[in-house]
Amino acid sequence: MRAFFSKAPATTSQTLDTENIPQHIAIIMDGNGRWAKSRGLPRMAGHHSGMKTVKRITMAAERLGVKYLTLYAFSTENWKRPKAEVEFLMKLPQEFLSIELNELIEKNVQVRMMGYKGDLPDHTLHAVEEAIRKTANNTGLVLNFALNYGSRKEMIEAVRQIGYSVQAGDLQPDEIEESHLANHLLTAGMPDPDLLIRTSGELRLSNFMLWQLAYSEMWFTDVYWPEFAEEHFHEAIQEYQRRARRYGGL
Numbered sequence: 001m002r003a004f005f006s007k008a009p010a011t012t013s014q015t016l017d018t019e020n021i022p023q024h025i026a027i028i029m030d031g032n033g034r035w036a037k038s039r040g041l042p043r044m045a046g047h048h049s050g051m052k053t054v055k056r057i058t059m060a061a062e063r064l065g066v067k068y069l070t071l072y073a074f075s076t077e078n079w080k081r082p083k084a085e086v087e088f089l090m091k092l093p094q095e096f097l098s099i100e101l102n103e104l105i106e107k108n109v110q111v112r113m114m115g116y117k118g119d120l121p122d123h124t125l126h127a128v129e130e131a132i133r134k135t136a137n138n139t140g141l142v143l144n145f146a147l148n149y150g151s152r153k154e155m156i157e158a159v160r161q162i163g164y165s166v167q168a169g170d171l172q173p174d175e176i177e178e179s180h181l182a183n184h185l186l187t188a189g190m191p192d193p194d195l196l197i198r199t200s201g202e203l204r205l206s207n208f209m210l211w212q213l214a215y216s217e218m219w220f221t222d223v224y225w226p227e228f229a230e231e232h233f234h235e236a237i238q239e240y241q242r243r244a245r246r247y248g249g250l
């Protein structure tokens, strides 16, 4: 049964264990198109509404003291969408940051981007780079936009870099360890996600953080991203807090 917002349990931050807030939460923000369709609206209206959810959940994460929030905003496969939709999606970071950057700065949020910058339109890249620059010294929540991100490409690039080190004689194949790969991923220096959330009822990873999610707890909801509320976010964290993380041990 679809868990619409109105039927969601009233989970508040008071019911959460403040000592066990996930340090890193990653979200696959899915269902914008279906949300729009269910209301007879164009897909773009869904993406626009999804942008407002980005603000809502960023602020909720900041209030809870989450350290890293990684949001899957555009994948390396999303270029296959109709040109008009791609162009619309590429304008959203700019629109979001033009409205929200001051408040993000005020809340000590540090904006980052994880993805391949070379293919992004100039206006998208400039907006993101400006936000990265203006928040670089902030020490609060790290808001990490996965933009033109694909996990397989990320791993291929990492393997290529390791290959160069081997070729140069700086590294022996037998010496390659997990840390070599991790240090060449776009998440180098960040902890792996503790919790992955995917909205809209789809149960797959869609080329998102395949290495980094190895031991993450996963939480799926039928709720479409535009209607994903703070209560749903708290519900996901509450469920995370009920889980025993064993990392393959007992």
Ligand code: FPP
Pocket (backbone or CB within 6 Å): 029, 030, 031, 032, 033, 034, 035, 047, 050, 051, 054, 072, 073, 074, 075, 078, 089, 092, 093, 096, 145, 200, 225
């Ligand atoms: C997937 O839903 C969503 C996307 C590909 C885009 C996600 C983007 C946002 C939520 C806005 C980003 C905002 C900023 C500030 C970067 P879908 O369109 O595939 O939904 P569907 O599966 O229902 O069609």
